[in-house]
Amino acid sequence: MQLLKSTLHPDINDTSASTFTRRAARAIVLNGEDILLLYTKRYHDYTLPGGGVDEGETIEDGLVRELREETGAHSVTNVTEFGLYEEYRPWYKADFEIVHMLSYCFVCDIDDELLETQFESYEIQNGMTPVWVNIHQAIKHNEKTMQSSPKKGLSIVRETYLLKQIVERLL
Secondary structure, three states, X not given: OOEEEEEEOOOXXXXXXXXXXXXXXXXXXXXXXXXXXXXXXXXXXXXXXXXEOOOOOOHHHHHHXXXXXXXXXXXXXXXXXXXXXXXXXXXXXXXXXXXXXXXXXXXXXXXXXXXXXXXXHHHHHOOEEEEEEEHHHHHHHHHXXXXXXXXXXXXXXXXXXXXXXXXXXXX
């Protein structure tokens, strides 16, 4: 898969520190200039549906599972590679100092009807909701959120970059 971008968090000085790799799959579902995203009330941002790939699961199987759980999408078809976003971030849990995050992004189609979501408890607490939104409006919204938040997260930076790449490459 083509590498779109590789980022190194400024707090990481030594990449030889104890590191673990987390693989994630992210879905790009378009309908014209509308895109299926997750709106998170807690962070006031838009993100691509997707998440961690489980042990023993292929990246594509993880994509389909995450898309179904987070949006209710079913009949996922025409899955094609879009690109890889690589991140090295600090990890603040036991055993490791760095997480090597690999976000594999795929373009795909789904049935028009979204079924019931199966969010995890933290996703419910954060107020996640699947929404169809104009991609240009989503980019502007995320940029405004980043400008107005002194403590912007790393995820919104990644997601906004990916949304801009989608516009540039697919629209």
